[in-house]
Amino acid sequence: MAAHTSPSFSPQPPVPMSSEAEAVTALRVVRRDGAVSPFDANKISVAISKAFVAVEGTGAEASARIHESVRKLTSQIVGALERRAGGSRTIEIEDIQDQVELALMRSGEHKIARAYVLYREERSKQRQAAPEVAAAATSSPAYKVKLPDGRVEPLDDAQLLKTIEAACAGLEGVSVQEVLSEVRRNLYDGLQLKELGLAQVMSARTLVEKEPNYAYVSARLLLNLLRNEAIGFIMPAAQQNTQAGINVSYAEYFPEYVKKAVEMQFLDRELGAFDLPRLAAALKPENDGKFQFLGLQTLYDRYFLHKGGIRFELPQAFLMRVSMGLAIRELDRDARAIEFYNLLSSFDFMCSTPTLFNAGTLRPQLSSCFLTTIGDDLDGIFKSIKDNALLSKYAGGLGNDWTPVRGLGSHIAGTNGQSQGVVPFLKVANDTAIAVNQGGKRKGAVCAYLETWHIDVEEFLDLRKNTGDDRRRTHDMNTANWIPDLFMERVEKDASWTLFSPDETPDLHDLFGNAFAERYAFYEAKAQKGEMKVSKSIRAVDLWRKMISMLFETGHPWITFKDPCNLRSPQQHIGVVHSSNLCTEITLNTNAKEIAVCNLGSVNMANHTTPDGLDEVRIKKTVTTAMRMLDNVIDINFYTVPEARNSNLRHRPVGMGVMGFQDALYTMRIPFASEAAAKFADTSMELISYHAIAASVELAAERGRYPTFEGSLWSKGILPIDSISILQKNRSHLLNLDLSSTLDWNGLRKKVVEIGMRNSNTLAIAPTATISNICGVTQSIEPTYQNLYVKSNMSGDFTVVNASLVHDLKARGLWDEVMVSDLKYFDGSLGRIERIPEDLRELYATSFEIEPTWIVQSAARRQKWIDQAQSLNLYIAQPNGKKLDALYREAWHAGLKTTYYLRSSSATHVEKSTVKRTDGKLNAVAVAPAAVAAAVAAPKQCAIDDPECEACQ
Template sequence: MSLSIEAERPAAAPSAAEPTLSKLAASEPGYQIIRRNGAVTPFDPSKITVALTKAFLAVEGSNAAASRRIHEAVAEMTEQVVAGLTRRAATGRTFHIEDVQDQVELALMRGEHHKVARAYVLYREERARERARAVAETKPVASAAPLLHMKLADGTLIPLDAGRLDKVVREACADLDGVSAEPVLTEARRNLYDGISLDELALAPILAARTLIESEPNYAKVSARLLLDKLRREALSFVHGRAEQATQEEMSVLYADYFHAYLKTGIANELIDPELGRFDIARIAAALKPERDLQFDYLGFQTLYDRYFLHVRGNRFELPQAFFMRVAMGLAIREIDREGRAIEFYDLLSSFDFMASTPTLFNSGTLRPQLSSCFLTTVADDLDGIFKAVKDNALLAKYSGGLGNDWTPVRGLGAHIKGTNGESQGVVPFLKVANDTAIAVNQGGKRKGAVCAYLETWHVDIEEFLDLRKNTGDDRRRTHDMNTANWIPDLFMQRVEAGGDWTLFSPDEVPDLHDLYGKPFKTAYEAYEAKAAAGQIKVFKRVKALDLWRRMLTMLFETGHPWITFKDACNLRSPQQHAGVVHSSNLCTEITLNTSADEVAVCNLGSVNLAAHVTPDGLDQARLARTVTTAMRMLDNVVDINFYTIPEARRSNLRHRPVGLGLMGFQDALQTLRLPAASEGAVAFADTSMEVISFHAIQASVDLAAERGRYPSFEGSLWSKGILPIDSLDILSDARDGDVELDRSSTLDWEGLRERVVTTGMRNSNTMAIAPTATISNIVGVSQSIEPSYSQLYVKANMSGDFTVVNAGLVHDLKARGLWDEVMVSDLKYYDGKVSGIDRVPADLKALYATSFEIPTEWLIRAAARRQKWIDQGQSLNLYMAQPSGRKLDEAYRLAWRLGLKTTYYLRALSATHVEKSTLKGTDGKLNAVSATVPVAAKAAAPIIVDIPLENGMAVPNACSIDDPTCEACQ
C-alpha cells in the first residue's frame, strides 16, 4: 500500500476538505517543506489530505458506505494537522517532512483511528528501512555535506557558519548533568536548508532541545540558553546599530559596554527614565553578573522574552541582567546611595531569592513607573459614583493593575430612586459595564484586564449575583469575564450552622451594615430584621441561610464563582481598624485593606523564593532574614516612586504605606525537606517558615520606621497597641465567643519585637500577603506560591506558547534509584502525570510527589490556617478536589471558616481531559501532551440537599483551568 505524505495529488474530483484547505493555504502563504534530500518546496496542505485518505483506504477499503465518513474524518484531521504546524511555526515558516508526518500520526491517534494509525506507523518504518538500504547499496566513496547558506535581513546569502552553531549548542550544554550536545545538533541540522533565515537558524536548536525535556529536565536550561543566544543577537545588533552576535563566553567581557549602549537606546526611545542615565553607570555595569543569564529554564526565559523585555517595534534590546538592573535602579532611584542600593536590589532579584511582582518588572525604571499590583475600590450608590468607579477601573488597569471592587453600597433591585421616583434595576447591569470595560482596556495591551466584584451576603441582589457567570439566561445580566466573590459575615455562617433564617436587604435602607462587622454587625442586623418584620422596611427577602449557602456552593461548583471570602476575619484581624473598614479583597483574594469614598487601597507585592532558602537540613534562617530585609525596603520604595493614575490611590498609599511580601516555591521546599504535603510535618513547616518571614518582615518595617519615620496613620492601629498578627487571633476568637479552632504556638522572640513595634513604630500598615505568583514563579523556575504540584509531567500553556514541564526533583530521585527510563516517561503520561499508579515507584516517593488532586483538601486548609496566624493580610488559597460534591465542598469551606482563614480563591477540579497517551518525542511545542484541568460547564443542578446531583454519575464544575492561557487573574 502507499501512504506517503510526499505522494502527488491524483486527478480526481475535489474532496470535501478542499475548500477548507485552499482557505488555509491562502491565509498562510510562504510556508515551506524541507525534503529528506535537503530540497525546499512550497507547503501544500492538499498532500496531507491525499496521505490520510490513502491510509484510510488501505485499511478500510473503498466501499461507498465508508467513503463519506472517510472524507469527513480526513477533512477534520487535515485542518488539525495544518493548524498544528502553522500555529507552532513561531518565527520560522519551514517544516521538515518528518514533522508533517509526526502530526499526521498524532491526528490519527487522537481521532482514535488506531488501526489506520498502526498501518501508517508501520509504513513509515518500512520506508525508513528502504531508504537506509538504498543508501547502504550505493556506498559512495566520499560524501561531502552540501554547502548551505543563510539569508541575511537584506536578502544577502552567506555561507552558514556550522562551527558557530556547534559552539553555541555545546556552550548551552556545558556544566549540566544528563545532557549532551549531539542529539540537539543532530535534530537541529535535520531542519537546516539552503537559504535559511537567521531567525530560523536560531530557532532550529531551540526546538531541537525542547523535544528532549521530557527525558531530561536539564534540557529546559539548554533550550533557554539557546534562546538567549537568539536574544543576544537581537539586542546587540539593535543597541549598536549593526549586525552583531556573541557567545556567552564573549558576553562576560562585552556585558558592561552593552549596558551603556542599552541605557542610551532605552532613553532615546522614551522607554527608560532619563534619570537612570545619571547613575554612576560604570559602577553599575561592573556589578552585572553575566553568568546569571544561565540559570533560567526555558518556560521562564521565553516568558520574559515574549512579555517583559523592552523592545522597539518588536526588536528586543534588553538582556536579562540589564532587565534586572533596570528594575533595581528604578526601585533605588530615590535612595541616598542609589548605586549601592541598586546593586543590592539587583543581587536579590537576579539571584532568584526574591522576585518583584509583574507590574514592577514591567514598569520599574520607565517613564511611567506604575509598580503596584492591586487596587481595591468601593463603589458609591449614585450614577456619578458608579461611572467614576468604572472610569477608575480603566485608569488603574491601563498599567497592569488588578482590581477588586466593593459593590455592596449600590442599592438593590426594586429599591426606590428618589430623583426619578422610579425603581432601581439593581447592581447587576452595572457589573456588566464593569466587565466589558476591563476587557476593552486590556491592561495597556499587555494582558487581559482583570477585575473581581465583591458583594455582601445580605444584599438583596445576592441571588442574581451568584448567577453572573452562568452560560444560560439573559446575557445582559451575565459577566463572562469578571471574577466574583461572596463577602460573607460570620453571622451568616452561624445561621447556616444553626439552620436559621437569613434576611436580604437593599443597602439604601440599611446603610450602616456595610461598615459593621463582628458583634456590632449582629446587633444592627437583628434590629433591621425586626424592622422588616414590622413592615418598616420596603425591600427585603427572607430565605433559609442553609439554602442560600447550598446555592453558593452549587454556583461555585458549576461556574467556579463566586469565591468564598470572610468579612469578619478580614476586619477583626486588620491592623487598621481605627482607619476604616475592609470592604472587599482584591483580584486574587490575598489583599485585605481599607477602602472608602476618598481612598482606593493599593498594595505593592513581591515574593520570597522559599525553595532558595531551604536545604535538606532545614530552613536557612539567616539567608531568609537578609532576603526579607532587602525585599521590604524595595517594596517600601514602591510607595514613593509609584505612578498613580488616580488621586484616591495616591492618598491611600502615602497615608498607610501597605506592602504585601509573599512567598513561592513552597512545594519545592517540602520536597527538599522530604515532607509530603499531606503530613503533619508539612503543616508544621508552613507554620514555622511563615513565622520566620513574618518576624523579619515586621522587624524590617520597624527598622525602616526608625530610619524614615512611621506611616502617617500609625497611631491608633493595632500595631501601636502592641497587637501583632499572632495576637489578633484573640480578637477573632472573642468575636466568635471562642468558637474557633486556632493554633497559637510560636518559636521566636515576639515579646522583644512587640516592644520595638510600640516604641519605634511601623513604616507600613500591612506587611504580608501571599499572591498566586503564576508568572514570576515561572520566571524563577519554582512551584507557584503555596500550591502543590498538580502533575509531574505536563505541558503548560500560557500566552507564550506550550511548554513541557517535568518535575526535576522527581527525575533526580528516580534516577538515584535506577528507575528513570523511557518506560517511566510513558507510565507518567499514561497515569496523567501521577506516580501513584506506577507499581515500581516506591511508597515514599508516591507520598512525597502526590499531586494536588491526590492530597485531601483538609491538609491544604490546615497548612493555610497555620500560615494565616502570622499574616496581617491574606493568602490566595486554591482548593483542589478530584471528585467534588456538595458534601465535600460544604465540609471544606466550613473548615476554612472555623480555622480562621480570611479568604479562599479558586476551586480547582479535574475535568474529563487527561494526558495524551502518545509520545512527546519530536513534538514539543506542537501538542499539549498533558491537558490541564479545563473548565467544562456542568449540567444545571438543583439546589443541593446533601450532594450536588451528578449527571450519569459524573459532572465537571466550571472551575478555573489551572493553566488556561487566556486567564490572567494569577499572572
C-alpha cells in the first residue's frame, strides 16, 4: 500500500524509527497536488505493515516476524531515499512508493510486494473514478423485514438512516455512513424488526475501538430497542407495527409504569401514592444521552425490572424509582425524590448495586456489606452459614470472622475428641456462597478472615491452592489475614511467633494494640512452660514469607491490619472490629448479637473536577444530599436477620466513597505517579470527609444522634485525622504519614461534640466495579487498567478505550488505525510506542507502569480522613518476594488499614483480535437472530479473582 496515504488494510503496529530514519526527518515530500509536507518514516512502516498483515494475518507468530521484517525494510528504504534526495532534500511521493516496492522485491517478499502493487493500482483507479461510481459501490440489495404482527415489508432505508443520524447527532468523530455500512454488512433477508435494531447496536459497538464516542452511539441505539420493549409492555395501545418505533414521552409513560409495576407486585404500593405527574415532569429524558453502551447494557441485563424476559423499566424511570424508594419515609417525599433523582441522574453520585436493585420494591434490601463473627460451637457455626445464605439471597457481600473457632487438634469437651479445625467449615461456607448467588443477579461472594496467631493459619493460607486435598480447599471463597501489629514487629525483628487455639486464648480475639501485645506475651510464656495444650512456635519471617508467596501464587489471603482498624475506630467504646468485609473497605464492630451492616454509595469525582481543581460548591451539595440518601437506607432497609437490624439501627454506619479518581487526574493533567496526585488524593478526601461529617451533624440536629454516640471518639471531639495519634501511641515506629490539613476542623469538632453525629461511620471507598461502568468513569481510586482492553463481566465482553487519551491523541494528529493496533500490540500501554510524546506517556501510564509505592502513598494520604477503609488494589508488573515484602511493609508503615487484590501483569491480556479478517475486509457474516440476542443479552460469569470483579458493587 502507498506510503504517505491512508491505506485500508488491517493495521499492524509501525516499527519505531531507526537512527538512520531519524537522520532523514529533514526531507520534504512533494505530494500529488503539489503540496509539500515533512517526511515521516513511520508512514513507510505503517504501509509495509499493512501489506504484510493483508497477506499473513495478525497471529502472534506472524506478528513477531512482521515486526522484525518491517524494521529492517524501513531502515533500507529511508537510507535509499536519503541517497536519492541528494542536496535538494525533496522527493516525490511516487518515488517513495517505488522504493517501497523495490525493497520488498529485493528482500524476497514477493507476495507482500504483489499486495502492495495491487493496492497502489486500486488507489489509482479510485482517484480517477467519478463520485457516482463510489456511491454505487455502497448500494445494497433490497431486504425484507418481518414486523411483530407477522407482516413483511421492505427495509425502510430512509428510516434506518434517520435512526442512525439521530444516534450520531452531536458526537464528534463518529460517522453516520460508517455505522450504516456496518449495519448493511450484518443484514439478511427476512430479519425481524428487533433484530434490525440489534444489528444497529452491534454494528456501532464494533467501532468503539476506533472512536470512543461510538459507545454513546451504540447506547442510543440500544435505548431505541429498550423504549420499544418497555413502552410496548406498559402501554400496549402505543405499540406500532412499523419500522419507525414508538413515539411516547416519559411524561406519558412514567405514571403508567408505576401503576402497572405496583399492580404486578414488583413495586411497593406506597410508590403509587407519590405525585406521579409531578415526578414525571421532573424526569430529564436528555440524561439518557449520558449513558455509554457498557453502562446501559449492564442496566439492561441486570437492573431494570422485567417480566417474562421483557424489560419494562426505562433508565430515567429506573433512577426515579430508586429515588422514590429512598424518599419513601421523608415528610415531603415528592420533593426529596426529585432531589435524589437529580443527583443520580446527573451521575454526580451513584448508590451501590443492592440499593439500585431493590429500592422501591417489596423487599428493599439496600445494604451492600454484612460482617459476622462465627461462634465456637456447631450451633454458632451453622447459624452463621445460614445467615450467610439469607444475607446473600438479597445481594449482600459477606465478611466472616472465623478466628473464634477452635483449631485443629484442640479438645472437644462434649465428645472428649479432637477438633478438625476451621478448614472443613470454611469448605461448607464456600459452597453455600456458590449455591445462593445473590438472587440470581450476580455471584454470591464471601471473604473469610483469620487472625495470624490462630493455630490453623498455615492451612488457611493454602485454601486457594490448586493442589492438595480438595476437601481442604475453597476455590471460590475469598480469604484475608487479620494481622496484629505485634506480628509485623516480630517480622521486622526476625523474632519468633507463636500460634494458639482460640479456645485456650479467648481474650486475644477482643484485644488490640498494646493490650493485645501484653496478653499475647503472657500466653507465650505459658506455652514455653508447657501449659498450653495446642501451640506452635515458628519464625515470624517464615510465616510472613508464606503469606506473601500465597498472595502471589493464588491472590489470597489478602493483607489486612487489625490494629489500625480498631485503634482508629470511632466505636471502640462498645465493641471490636474483628474483620473487614468482602472488599476490605468496611471496618465495623461485630459480636454474637450484632451483624455489622454498611450502606454504600460513591461520589463521581470526574463530575466535580475542572482543570483548576475541585468544584467545592458542587462537592458540598452532592455530599450533603448523598449522606441523607444513605442514612435513609438504614430505616427503609429490609433485614433478613435480626442481628443485622439490631446493629444497623444502633450505630447507623454508612460508607460514602469515590469513583472516577483517575478521570479527575486526567482533567487536571496530573500523572498518577506523582506527588501532585498524592496531594490531590489528600485534599479531595479531606473536602469530602469534611462535608460528610458536617452532613451527619446536620442530620443529627434534625433526626437525633445515633444511639451509641456517647463514649465514641466523635463524642470526645476525636475525628479521623485525630485518631492517628492513638495509632501512633501503639506503634514502636514513627508512622510514615503526612498529617497536614487545609480546612477549619476546629469549628467542625465543636459542632460534632455539641450536636452529635447521626452516623457512627461516614466514609468507606468501595471498588465501584459496576456503578462506575454505569456512570462511564474509571472505577474507585484505581489507576487506568489499560488504555485499550476488552472488559469481561456478567453482561458480556466490552471494548473499553480511554476517551481522554483519544482526545489528546487527536489533538496532536496521532489517533488512527495504526495507533489502535499499537495499543493492542503493546497491551494498552503507551510506553513502547515511540511516536507518543513523553508528557502523554506519563499522564496515561497504566496500572502496571506505575510504581506501586505511588498507589500506597495516595492511599495513605486518603486514609487519614476516612473513618473506615479503602478497597486498595496493588499493581506490580514483575513481582518477586523482595518487592512484595517491601510493598506490604510500606503499607503497614503508612498506617493503612487494609489492602485488597494484588494484581500482576502476567495475569492480564489485551484482546488483540479486531473486527477484520486477515484480508483486511470487515466480516460480512449475517447476524443470526440467536447469535445477536446472545451477544446483547446473555450474562457472562466473571471469575471471583477477576480484575473487574463485581461482587461488592
